[in-house]
Each structure stands twice: as structure tokens, then as C-alpha cells.
Amino acid sequence: MNIWERILQIDRRYIFLLIGISGAIPIIMSFSLPTFVTPEVRGVYNAIDALPEGAMVLVSFDYEPSAMPEMDPMAKAILRHIFGRGLKVVGVTLIPYGTGIGEELFVAMEREFNLKQGVDYDFLGYKPGYQAVVLGLGQDLKGSFPKNFYEQDTRTVPILKDINSLRDFDYMMWLHDDAYGGYGWIIYGRQNYGIDIGSGCTAILATGMYPFLQAEQVTGIVGGLKGAAEYEKLMGYTGSARLGMVAQSSIHVMIIGLILLGNIAFILSKRKPKKEPSG
Amino acid sequence: MGFFKRQLPMIIVSVVGFLMIVSYFSPAPFLQGMFTGANEWVQIIANFALVIGVFSLMRAHYIKIKRKEAGYGYSIVMYICLIFMTFVGLALERNIKSGGVFMWMFKWVNTPLTMTTFSLLAFYIASAAYRAFRARTFDATVMLVGALILMIGRVPLGAMLSDFVHQQITVTQIIPGLPEMAGWLLSVPAMAARRAIFLGLAVGIVATSLRILFGIERTYMGGGD
Amino acid sequence: MIWHELLGIWLAAGFTLAIYSFLYKDNPAYKLAEHIYVGVSTGYLICIAYWEVIDKKVIAALGQHEWIVIIPTLMGLAMFTRFSKKASWVSRIPLAFIIGYTAGVAAPNNIQGLLIEHSYATINPVLTAGFAPQLNAIIMLLGVTCGMIYFFFSVERKGPIKVAARLGIFFLMIYFGVAYGYMVMGRESILIGRLNFLILDWIKPTLAAIGRLFGG
Known part of the structure; x- marks a missing residue:
């Protein structure tokens, strides 16, 4: 099992922890971001x-x-x-x-x-x-x-x-x-x-x-x-929705990061075994 | 007896259904009166359907307690809470108002428990996204890109990011910002696909309704004779 | 702060943590909280069903000698026969009434409100709008048409139908993507709501109170 495969099989509780932390920090810091109106x-x-x-x-x-x-x-x-x-x-x-x-x-x-x-x-x-x-x-x-x-x-x-x-x-x-x-x-x-x-x-x-x-x-x-x-x-x-937007941005970054990491790890973990027979 | 078991329900379905359809098109006071009455009746009958759901749940937990199945103690807790809430709401406080025990229970017990249970999904969605949201095929990639644009384009961070890039690299200004992209995806292509689903659904609803009214579709009667 | 609000906050915080303990693994605290939730919310339903309908509609009507209300009430009660093997057919009668009513109101309203209005809203912009919206209108018309062709399973997929169905999938994937994105946002919002409660309504005031206690 290479490092990428290990990353893919990480215990999901670490992911839960990351999500919880990324949501909690902006709330503890309590600041707001500019909102644009659609x-x-x-x-x-x-x-x-x-x-x-x-x-x-x-x-x-x-x-x-x-x-x-x-x-x-x-x-x-x-x-x-x-x-x-x-x-x-x-x-x-x-x-x-x-x-x-x-x-x-x-x-x-x-x-x-x-x-x-x-x-x-x-x-x-x-x-x-x-x-x-x-x-x-x-x-x-x-x-x-x-x-x-x-x-x-x-x-x-x-x-x-x-x-x-x-x-x-x-x-x-x-x-x-x-x-x-x-x-x-x-x-x-x-x-x-x-x-x-x-x-x-x-x-x-x-x-x-x-x-x-x-x-x-x-x-x-x-x-x-x-x-x-x-x-x-x-x-x-500025009510709880505008304050919540910071936490929302932060969790989004975390989830997008996780999706990208998952995809990169997926591609790289597949590449390795192909190389092994030749090497 | 067979008439009451099979034909009568079908007759009721057809007669009530066609009366409703006719009353949609006709302003005749007689039909409108009947239509108004039907709305009232449905509300009362539907209320008992709700009570039946509650009754089924209570029965399931009662059986669990009676058979002393694993975790039947929790079912006893469920019963205690149910009886307490019902006692407060029906006997102790006539009429439900803010400031009473019933609303206190709603605010501090029911609401936080419901919200927290549903918020668990946020964690599982993140975990599932990490494990399963892969750009394996062209279709999956389209879906992934759509999701990413929306997720980043709909939060303040997306707007800030777009503005920053637009200011730093002037050429990129011909490309719309992430919020505009997300807005366009929502209101044009995604809206079109959703409408296709809606139109398909509407055809299905109308076709099923007519099949029921003409007695072709009878599965609602369930099994048995 | 009033004592019952303080009690409520601590209770709610306890329940929130009990539910979140499930994220680590299933445990008695979670199960207890789950069953309390089911019990309390079911009790709530019973009370609302009684006060809002039986009391305000049935009993009040009987009080004014509007005897006709007895018929839907009996029909509603007849639904309970479904728990008996012999008499369960009786429950078909109120069910037939509800189904007939629903089918009868759904058919004309859906034809008008969804089929006609949405078909009009799809075709009309292509015929009337200016250039830039025109492009969007054409994309929309294409998306709706191809999406619907994709759902036609009774037609063999070859030639232009195959191309259209393929394009339909493309539009549907964009939809599923943005719908997924929005779903993630929704679930996160609920989590943020709970974190807000735990941090701002529970932990911060508690720490402040402890600080006051020791700081004099």
C-alpha cells in the first residue's frame, strides 16, 4: 500500500474532525465577510x-x-x-x-x-x-x-x-x-x-x-x-446568516480541498501499480 | 360483500375525482360548494392518517417492550417522553402558547435534537465526497465541476477570489467571476434540466391521475380481496 | 438570564453532544437522545392533531350543530380498520375519497400550472428576447428538449435521438452537480447552526460566568 492509497483509506473520523474544526474556528473568531446580493x-x-x-x-x-x-x-x-x-x-x-x-x-x-x-x-x-x-x-x-x-x-x-x-x-x-x-x-x-x-x-x-x-x-x-x-x-x-457565511466559506474550502485530494490520491494510487511491473 | 370491498372504492374514486375536475372548469355554485366541502373533508380525514402513523410507531415500540427485545429500555424512554409531552399538551396546558412547558419542550428538547440529528449529514456528506466524488468519466467530471463552481461561487470567498484575480490579471476580466458563473449555471442549464424533470413529472402525475380515475390503476387498494 | 432558559440551554447542549457522540461510534448516550427525540416529537404531533383539527374543526362544528362533520370523522376513524385483517377493506373507502380527490385536483392543475405554463416559459423567450438573452433562451430550450428526450425510454436510441439524449445527460449532470453543491451548503448550514449554539450560546457565556465567579 503506497502513501496515496493510505490517504484514500483514512479513518473517516479524521474527516469529521476536520469539518468540525473548520466550522468552529470562524465562529470563535466571529468576523464577517462582504456579502453580494443576487x-x-x-x-x-x-x-x-x-x-x-x-x-x-x-x-x-x-x-x-x-x-x-x-x-x-x-x-x-x-x-x-x-x-x-x-x-x-x-x-x-x-x-x-x-x-x-x-x-x-x-x-x-x-x-x-x-x-x-x-x-x-x-x-x-x-x-x-x-x-x-x-x-x-x-x-x-x-x-x-x-x-x-x-x-x-x-x-x-x-x-x-x-x-x-x-x-x-x-x-x-x-x-x-x-x-x-x-x-x-x-x-x-x-x-x-x-x-x-x-x-x-x-x-x-x-x-x-x-x-x-x-x-x-x-x-x-x-x-x-x-x-x-x-x-x-x-x-x-449583520445577523446570524451573515456571520454564518464565514463558517460556510471555511467548510467549503475544506470540502473542496478534500474532494481535490481524494481525486489526486485516486489518480496517483492507480498510476503506481502500472509502473511496478516494468520497474 | 365483494361490491363493498372492490367496486365501491373504485366508484368513490371516480365520482369524487371527476367532480373535482368538473369543478375546476365550472363556476357553478353547486359544484363550487361541493369542492369547498371536499377540501374540508380531506383535511379531517388526512388528520387521522397522521394519527395512524403515530399509532403504528407506538405499536412497533410496544411490541419491542412486550418481547423484551434488545434495547427495549430505550422504547420505554420513548413512551415516557411521549406520554409526558401528550399530557402537558392535552391535559396540563389547554392551547399551545409560548411561555408554557409544551413550547419549552419544543424549543429546548425537540428542536435541538432534530437539528443535530440532521446536521450529522454534513459530516457524512464530506466523508462521502472525499471517498466517492471522482472525475472517473466525462459525465462525472461535468457534475464535479458544476458542484465546485456552485460551492465556491455562492459563498463570499468565491466573489473575493474572482475580484482578486480580475484585479491582478486584467485579461481575465473577459471571463465572468465565479458568482456570475454559478448564477448562470443555476438559471440556464441546470434550470433547463430541472424543468425537463418537472415536465416529465407533470406528464406522469396527469397520466397516473387519469388511470386512477378510469379504474385502470388499482394498486392503491392494496392486496387481498 | 431566566433559570428555565439556562436549564434549556444546558439540556440542549447535552443533547447536541449526545447526538454528535455518534460520529465517534454508536453508544447508549446517542440511543437515549434518539429515543427522547422520537418520543417528544411524536407527543407534539398528537397534541397538534388534536387541538388544530379535532378540537377546532370537529368538536367546534358539532357544538354549532353542523352534523355533516360526522361523515369525514367516521371516514377518518375507519382508517384504523387497516390494523385488523378481517375489516381492513373498510379503510379503502376513506382512502378512495382521498385518492379520488387528489387525482381530481392534480390533473387539471398540473396541466395548467406545470405543463402549459412551463412549456410557454421555455418557448416564449426564444421568440421574443434580444440577442444575449436569446442565446440563453436557446440553450434553455435545448436543455429542456434534450432532457425530456433522455427520459423517453420507449424510443430506440439511434441517430439524432441518441445525440439529443447524450446532450440531455450533459444538462442533467450540470443540474445534479449544482444541486449537490447546494445540498452540501444546506447540510453545512445546519451544522453551523449547531456550532453557533454550542459556542455562542453555551460555551462562551459559561466561560464568562466562570470568569466572573473567580475574577470577583
């Missing part, structure tokens, strides 16, 4: 920025706790933009864990912007059945959600007074870590009830959203922690 993220920002004061925005918290490190900084940046502009938000979720996530975010925003539940925002909560919920909200919002998350009758909540369908919203922010119901909000919601949608999704899902962007079915894509960092930059503050 047109996809600007698409969402501009759409929200163009809404008139008092406009109604629907926000769907369709991500699991596993995606929170990516999605929470993004959700916070976008909600700060929305509430900062004096827009009103109605939250909803297509997945059970979205309730806890939405509730925590609303509580944080309530403190930060001195909001009032039922007047500045409301949280409808969760209902199962993906496309059945999207279509239910489109057909009869208060029938589908007779009570909001806080057990109040939706017919008596002030913010929902003139809201009876998806049609009555001016914009929708879809925060998601999966396609849920076959891109339900786009295929069923936007198409049947004409609601404009911005997509905020995990990095894994971002590649799959580009066809919808090109077809103008979404106004923009905020993808993963990188997208969140861009949104933080547009909002003019």
Missing part, C-alpha cells in the same frame, strides 16, 4: 418593498425544526422587512411543526416591533392535507380555519375582517423546506387565486425553484443561509 433575492425584497402600507401578506411557515438554522435567520430578516414597512401578516402552516416555529417567530417580532396579535398579525395555525389546505384557504378561508392558533373565532379577528380567500392577500411569502403537496402554493394557490408568491427555501430546494422563477410563478428566491445573508445585507444588519 437578483433572485432582490426579486423578493423588491416585491415586498413595492407593497403599499397596510397591505396584507400571507406567510406560510412550511419548514421542520431540522431546517431552522437555515430558515430562521431568513424568516426573521423577511418578517423584519414586512413589519418594518407597516404591512400586516397572516401566518399559516401546512405541517404540524410549523405551529411551534411560527409561534416563536411571531412572539419575537411582537416584542421587537411592539405588535398586537389580531391587529398587526394573526396566526391561523395548522391544518393537514397540503393542497386541500391551499384550496380550502382559496375557497373559504374562515370555513377552513374557523379558529386561529390562539383559539379565537376567525370571524371576529379584526385583521381578518376583509380576508375571505387567498385572493384578498397582496403577497405571499412561502418559507419552505420541501415542495409540500407538489408545490401546492404555486400549482394550486397562485394559479387558481392569483396570489403573488416569493419563495424562501432551504439550499437543497433552491435549485428546484429556478424553473418557477423563470416562468414568473415566483417573484424571487431566497435560498438557504446564503439567501438569508443577502436579505440581511439588504436590510442593513
